Amino acid sequence: MHHTIDVENLIFKYPDGTHALDGISFHIAPGEKVALVGPNGAGKSTLILHLNGILQGQGMVRVAGLEVIEKNFARVRAAVGLVFQDPDDQLFSPTVFDDVAFGPIYQGLSEAEVRTRVSTALHAVQMQDFAPRVSHHLSVGQKKRISIATVLSMQPEILVLDEPTAGLDPRGRRELIQLLRELPQTMLIATHDLHMVAELLPRTLVMDNGRIAADGNTLALLNDDALLRAHGLEKP
Amino acid sequence: MHVHFLDPYHNGTSLIHQLDPRVKLVFTLAFIVTASLLPFGAWAAYILLLAIVFSVELLSDLGIRYVLKRAFLATPFVLAAFPLIFTVPGVPLFSFSIGPWTLTVTLEGVERLLSIAFKSWVAVQMAIVLAATTSFPQLLQAMRGIGIPRLLVAIIGLMWRYIFVLADEVLRLLRARAARSGASPEIGKRVGGSIAWRARTTGGMAGNLMMRGFERGDRIYAAMSARGYDGEVRAFPLPPVPRIQWLGLGGAVIVLLLILSLGILLTR
Amino acid sequence: MLFAPLSPPQMHIPDGFLSLGIALGLWIVTIIVIAISLQRVSKDLGPRQVPMMGVVAAAIFAGQMLNFPVAGGTSGHLLGAALATILLGPYAAVLVMTCVLGVQALLFQDGGLLALGANIFNMGIVGVVVTHFVYRTVRNLGGGKPWTIFVGGFLSAWLSVVCGALITALELALSGTTPANIAIPAMGGIHVLIGLGEGLITAGALAFLYVTRPDLLKIGEEKPAGSGIWLAGLVIAVAIAIASPLASSFPDGLEWVAEQQGFLTNAQNAPYHIIPDYVFPGIQNEALATIVAGIVGTLIVGGVAFGIAYARRNRSATTNYETIAK
Known part of the structure; x- marks a missing residue:
């Protein structure tokens, strides 16, 4: 019952003084699937990096009941699976196996447990035959699925994904949406893909200029032409 | 476009492919050390080394021709040793004059040049077989196995992963440069600017590449931290080398020692 | 076609060209320097070290593909030791160059495996020490003004290539592979020109970074290096200064000297006398x-x-x- 995200009045300034996040507050309940949309530079990626302490601002961030502060980092990072936009950043190991095993190894699991976790995670994304493969020979779609497996192997309660459908061809995108639909975790997905949002995520947060501009039912927001235009979005 | 052709590994299931990578690496090093230790002109020993390397090439399913085609890499370097045929003192073979100089080719000089070229040739062939039959992840295991520090192995592993990504970026930069490097239709008009200008453009690309490297390094660090990375490099312990392979390696090293002794005895 | 520019001419020594003594001796020196660098770099870079050095090594490797036509089919390209030193500091740069050269030797036979210690020494360690020494000196003399970045970068990159080439020639001469009186002037002469390419590209890269990410130019400066690296720089400079003219002024260079002294012959024959005469x-x-x-x-x-x-x-x-x- 702890897989929630609570953010209260979060402020983050870049070293040059500009506000990247300017008083963000929201609450995500267990099992909710939430979209985070907004123009480039709105602060979506910056916000995501606060959810497991890679960036730290002023204000309160609580994830799965744990405050995101240094002494909780290990537990927070096991609870939140963060998948970055570019799979070439997410997959940094020589082989697919090494990448999916990375998280569990740092969780301190035994070799046998790690191997079970890797196999389960690769099964979940239907890439079980790819364990010994080398990441750079894979297609973007395959890399994206494996990127998700690299966090599933840590058995997180919450998944946070940055642009999961960017750069995918239509088939790859369709398969990825299917996969996301099947995953039971609480989800926060930052994206420009409003078609996917409409299809998959019942709730939407609209971000602009480091603030939450709107928060509510996806269908209602996507039908609000004035709101979409004000934040540079297009009705799907 | 992807830079697949950078990877020298040749997929296969041969005996050599199946050997433990540590055994292969140690044997390759022992072979190269033997070649280096052999005295100049120990032709009998050289031929035996060549027989071994040819046999390994056959066993690896790569074929002798495949390796020989790639073994020409050291050729330009033989040029550096070329003056030896004149400078090593010994039995003169013939002499000729260029302007004021008279150059004498000696038997010992020719022998030494050929010896160096031959040693380098067999050594490079064995190294080619190692790289073509051992996948990079296996080579990383071998490096750990022979005691290279984990930190260094981790850096090499990451480097390998991102060579492909960055090489793709270099190709894109070069293509963008080529696309904008049109020649003027005016005949005789100078093309491509001064050398300094070309160098500056290339330097800009190098700087661009380094900047992308640093930015990617930051993003990778974030991705690693997100999965619990704390600065310490961790990995599974390596599986033990099978006993039979230990014995095989021992036998191979003894054979190399015998060849070495033969070479030394013959040239004393 | 892509492989050709990966190997700057005559710098990666293949196996078989160095005597075992020289090759192993340089391996020992190289291992010691790497060990010190490993220890120091953990303090300098912290947990970011592995991803940073890994990606910068990949960038240097990929950057060695960059070339620009000079004249007559030759081209200038990048070795990268100077750029790595200026951007990362000397210890990380040694490790980065070690990884680049190690992968080139192991995978592409660009330089031998037994000769790898020597190649890391020539192109990595010498390049890094020379760069650090020259770049810091120029920066200090110019009072840290922006122009000193480019002048220092150009000079240090150029000298790092020239010194590396001279040391390479010296090693080949000491191994009896090439006559010193030919190799040293030839290698030196060629690389005085080739080094210009390295210098220009390095300065160009620094100019680009100065405009786009000036913060990156400060990483290498944060930690002042210990006196060890200055001492090493001094030793290398003195060694080159003494050895080069000495080596080239004799009829058959160092080898001749060595043979006159009888030490090379003895050194080479010593192990063989153990086996009795039959x-x-x-x-x-x-x-x-x-x-x-x-x-x-x-x-x-x-x-x-x-x-x-x-x-x-x-x-x-x-x-x-x-x-x-x-």
């Missing part, structure tokens, strides 16, 4: 031994080839059987 049983002379070796060699290769053919025949027979069974 002729190999059954083999009377070298010519006969060579013929025997040829026959034995042919038998080995022929046997292996025959064995493979035999095993293959069996295997394909089984495969066919299975296919039919299905």
Whole structure:
């Protein structure tokens, strides 16, 4: 019952003084699937990096009941699976196996447990035959699925994904949406893909200029032409 | 476009492919050390080394021709040793004059040049077989196995992963440069600017590449931290080398020692 | 085609060109320097070190593909030791160059494996020490003004290549692979020109970074290096200054000197005297031994080839059987 995200009045300034996040507050309940949309530079990626302490601002961030502060980092990072936009950043190991095993190894699991976790995670994304493969020979779609497996192997309660459908061809995108639909975790997905949002995520947060501009039912927001235009979005 | 052709590994299931990578690496090093230790002109020993390397090439399913085609890499370097045929003192073979100089080719000089070229040739062939039959992840295991520090192995592993990504970026930069490097239709008009200008453009690309490297390094660090990375490099312990392979390696090293002794005895 | 520009001419020494003593001696020096660098770099870069150095090594490797035409089919390109030193500081740069050169040797046979210690020394360690020494000196003399970044970058990159080439020639001469009086002026002369390419590209890269990410130019400056690196720089400079003219002024260079002193001959023959003076049983002379070796060699290769053919025949027979069974 702890897989929630609570953010209260979060402020983050870049070293040059500009506000990247300017008083963000929201609450995500267990099992909710939430979209985070907004123009480039709105602060979506910056916000995501606060959810497991890679960036730290002023204000309160609580994830799965744990405050995101240094002494909780290990537990927070096991609870939140963060998948970055570019799979070439997410997959940094020589082989697919090494990448999916990375998280569990740092969780301190035994070799046998790690191997079970890797196999389960690769099964979940239907890439079980790819364990010994080398990441750079894979297609973007395959890399994206494996990127998700690299966090599933840590058995997180919450998944946070940055642009999961960017750069995918239509088939790859369709398969990825299917996969996301099947995953039971609480989800926060930052994206420009409003078609996917409409299809998959019942709730939407609209971000602009480091603030939450709107928060509510996806269908209602996507039908609000004035709101979409004000934040540079297009009705799907 | 992807830079697949950078990877020298040749997929296969041969005996050599199946050997433990540590055994292969140690044997390759022992072979190269033997070649280096052999005295100049120990032709009998050289031929035996060549027989071994040819046999390994056959066993690896790569074929002798495949390796020989790639073994020409050291050729330009033989040029550096070329003056030896004149400078090593010994039995003169013939002499000729260029302007004021008279150059004498000696038997010992020719022998030494050929010896160096031959040693380098067999050594490079064995190294080619190692790289073509051992996948990079296996080579990383071998490096750990022979005691290279984990930190260094981790850096090499990451480097390998991102060579492909960055090489793709270099190709894109070069293509963008080529696309904008049109020649003027005016005949005789100078093309491509001064050398300094070309160098500056290339330097800009190098700087661009380094900047992308640093930015990617930051993003990778974030991705690693997100999965619990704390600065310490961790990995599974390596599986033990099978006993039979230990014995095989021992036998191979003894054979190399015998060849070495033969070479030394013959040239004393 | 892509491989050709990966190897700057005449700098990656293949196996077989260095005597074992030189190769192993330089391996020992290199290992010590790497060990010190590993220890220091953890303090300098912290947990970011592995991703940073890994990606910068990849960038240097990829950057060595960049070239620009100079004249007559030759081209200038990047080795990268200077750029790595200026951006990361000397210790990380040593490790980055070690990784780049190690992968080139292991995977592309660009330089030998036994010679790798020497190659890391010549292109990594010497390049890094020279760069650090020259760049810091120029920066300090110019009072840290922006122009000193480019002048210092150009000079240090150029000198790092020239010094590396001179040391390479020296090692080859000491190994008896090439006459010093030819190799040292030739290698030095060629690399005085090739080094200009390195210098120009390095300065160009620094100019780009100065405009776009000036913060990156400060990483290498944060930690002042210990006195060790200054001492090493001094030792290398003095060694080159003394050895080069000495080596090239004698008729047959260092080798001649060594032979006159009798030390090279002794050093080379010493291990062989351990084996007593007798002729190999059954083999009377070298010519006969060579013929025997040829026959034995042919038998080995022929046997292996025959064995493979035999095993293959069996295997394909089984495969066919299975296919039919299905």
